[in-house]
Amino acid sequence: MIPTRKHLYLLLFGLICTGLVQAQGTLSFHPCYGKDFLQLTDSGYQSKDKDSITISLFRFYVSGIELWNDGKRVWEEKNYHLINASDTSTFKISLSNIYTINYNKIIFNLGIDSTTNVSGAMGGDLDPMKGMYWAWQSGYINVKLEGTSPLCKTRNNGFEFHLGGYHTPVNALQTIELPLKSSDKIEVFIDLKQLLTNIDLSKTNQLMSPSKEAVELSRKLSKVFEIR
Amino acid sequence: MKKTVVLLIIIGLVVSAYKKIGSYELIVPNNWPKPVYDFNRNPLTSEKILLGRVLFYDPILSKDNTISCSSCHSQFSAFTHIDHPLSHGIDNQIGKRNSPALMNLAWNSSFMWDGAVNHLDMQALAPISNTVEMNETIGHVVEKLQQSPIYPQLFYKAFGDSIITGERLLKSISQFMLTLVSCHSKYDSVQQKKASFTTQEKNGYQLFKKNCSSCHKEPFFTNDQFENNGLQVDTSLKDIGRMMVTQDSANYLQFRVPKLRNIQYSYPYMHDGRFAKLKQVLDHYTNGVVRYKNLSKLLLKTINLTSNEKVDLIAFLYTLSDTAFIFDKRYSYPRDILH
Numbered sequence: 321m322i323p324t325r326k327h328l329y330l331l332l333f334g335l336i337c338t339g340l341v342q343a344q345g346t347l348s349f350h351p352c353y354g355k356d357f358l359q360l361t362d363s364g365y366q367s368k369d370k371d372s373i374t375i376s377l378f379r380f381y382v383s384g385i386e387l388w389n390d391g392k393r394v395w396e397e398k399n400y401h402l403i404n405a406s407d408t409s410t411f412k413i414s415l416s417n418i419y420t421i422n423y424n425k426i427i428f429n430l431g432i433d434s435t436t437n438v439s440g441a442m443g444g445d446l447d448p449m450k451g452m453y454w455a456w457q458s459g460y461i462n463v464k465l466e467g468t469s470p471l472c473k474t475r476n477n478g479f480e481f482h483l484g485g486y487h488t489p490v491n492a493l494q495t496i497e498l499p500l501k502s503s504d505k506i507e508v509f510i511d512l513k514q515l516l517t518n519i520d521l522s523k524t525n526q527l528m529s530p531s532k533e534a535v536e537l538s539r540k541l542s543k544v545f546e547i548r
Numbered sequence: 549m550k551k552t553v554v555l556l557i558i559i560g561l562v563v564s565a566y567k568k569i570g571s572y573e574l575i576v577p578n579n580w581p582k583p584v585y586d587f588n589r590n591p592l593t594s595e596k597i598l599l600g601r602v603l604f605y606d607p608i609l610s611k612d613n614t615i616s617c618s619s620c621h622s623q624f625s626a627f628t629h630i631d632h633p634l635s636h637g638i639d640n641q642i643g644k645r646n647s648p649a650l651m652n653l654a655w656n657s658s659f660m661w662d663g664a665v666n667h668l669d670m671q672a673l674a675p676i677s678n679t680v681e682m683n684e685t686i687g688h689v690v691e692k693l694q695q696s697p698i699y700p701q702l703f704y705k706a707f708g709d710s711i712i713t714g715e716r717l718l719k720s721i722s723q724f725m726l727t728l729v730s731c732h733s734k735y736d737s738v739q740q741k742k743a744s745f746t747t748q749e750k751n752g753y754q755l756f757k758k759n760c761s762s763c764h765k766e767p768f769f770t771n772d773q774f775e776n777n778g779l780q781v782d783t784s785l786k787d788i789g790r791m792m793v794t795q796d797s798a799n800y801l802q803f804r805v806p807k808l809r810n811i812q813y814s815y816p817y818m819h820d821g822r823f824a825k826l827k828q829v830l831d832h833y834t835n836g837v838v839r840y841k842n843l844s845k846l847l848l849k850t851i852n853l854t855s856n857e858k859v860d861l862i863a864f865l866y867t868l869s870d871t872a873f874i875f876d877k878r879y880s881y882p883r884d885i886l887h
Contacts (some may be wrong), residue, residue: 440590446711453673455676456674457664458670
């Protein structure tokens with residue numbers, strides 16, 4: 321068949337549509353517990369396993385998002401995003417103008433870099449009123465994870481992890497690299513079951529300030545971010 | 549007319565050995581170094597300064613609306629809390645430390661006795677949330693300000709819209725604090741050759757330069773560092789100082805070297821306010837220094853002062869008093885806005 325002008329218009333229309341759809345790429349985070357999505361209700365999340373873990377709060381900062389292709393950085397943004405497991409509207413991050421770009425790896429920070437930590441008051445997701453800033457000692461809290469487990473011999477069996485710290489040797493910032501199979505939507509799953517069954521909750525259950533333990537737990541958390 | 553005024557101000561600045569910082573009239577002596585605070589990130593305007601001043605004096609920052617910044621930082625005492633060794637806050641609770649005097653804050657690289665706060669903007673968060681000071685959260689303060697009859701208007705004037713955020717709140721309080729510049733003491737006049745010391749003050753200044761000025765460095769009378777100055781540990785407080793922040797035993801009992809300007813007004817002295825009089829402070833340095841392993845290197849050599857020399861030294865310290873600062877109306881309670 322010889323292409324007619326009509327066909328060409330259709331082709332052009334098709335191309336534009338693809339462009340428009342892909343112009344705004346998305347990066348989504350899915351907090352999970354094992355295979356289940358972690359959906360925090362007022363009473364928190366109750367695991368279906370026998371471990372009786374509940375999770376009442378899970379928030380973390382994502383920053384410094386970069387896309388890489390075969391060892392070369394092809395895209396980056398400088399924004400800071402607070403992901404809150406109790407607010408699904410925070411799960412999706414729009415990545416602008418990535419439609420012409422090929423990439424096979426994503427790199428981002430779990431937490432807030434040290435420069436931002438010492439630069440004074442900031443707005444948006446970095447506003448201290450978001451509850452992710454330590455008051456008695458300056459610094460962002462990169463991650464808050466709170467819940468209960470019968471293993472914790474604490475008040476109400478609670479565990480509270482407020483992970484942060486930007487000074488060496490207690491710099492808790494983690495850089496996460498994930499290979500991507502296709503250049504479609506980027507979906508990152510965070511399996512808290514892997515994390516919480518990998519630590520001894522009877523010993524480690526209260527981390528509220530910068531410390532070596534907080535750095536170690538941040539590192540462990542960074543390992544349960546995955547592409548499924 | 550306007551041009552003439554501007555020209556006169558410029559000539560005035562040149563002649564009087566003072567310089568201006570930024571676009572706002574923050575006038576400081578010519579020989580002062582560049583501020584640490586980055587004014588480009590938070591340029592001073594009179595509207596934001598006013599908003600910060602109102603916030604500074606408003607107990608709305610505390611949980612039960614009883615404690616304001618000025619509760620522990622009153623202008624007549626160079627913005628500290630006099631008569632109380634340890635400052636008290638909400639429900640008459642006593643804190644662990646003596647509130648520091650506030651002045652020349654744009655030249656601090658950190659804040660608090662132990663340096664726990666890394667930026668002036670973040671300073672206010674500490675007392676707001678401390679359970680024995682204001683026992684509030686910044687989120688709740690913002691809610692209260694939104695419902696207040698005065699603040700939406702003040703934020704509108706300062707920021708062009710009435711949206712109230714934590715960032716705007718903190719930056720406004722910074723703006724007011726940044727204007728608290730003390731540089732009109734007799735010492736400053738002497739430096740500018742507009743006055744001269746008495747013989748006693750002059751002798752005191754020599755003693756000061758010999759014994760004190762390595763830590764209490766001019767022109768701010770601090771080296772902006774933390775030192776262990778050999779104070780006996782108060783066993784009821786068990787305050788380990790900067791080690792709390794760094795977890796490093798090298799910082800055991802280290803506290804910020806305080807600024808000495810307006811020291812006459814800002815008694816009692818030391819991080820826990822243990823000394824009511826300057827004489828006791830000098831007695832500590834001549835006779836009371838505990839030889840800790842990490843004692844400040846600058847105190848390793850014993851300081852010897854006769855009682856007459858101590859009197860002279862104190863006479864010099866009194867030349868650091870800045871009455872213009874203590875009575876400056878721009879820093880006082882904004883009674884036309886807060887009632």
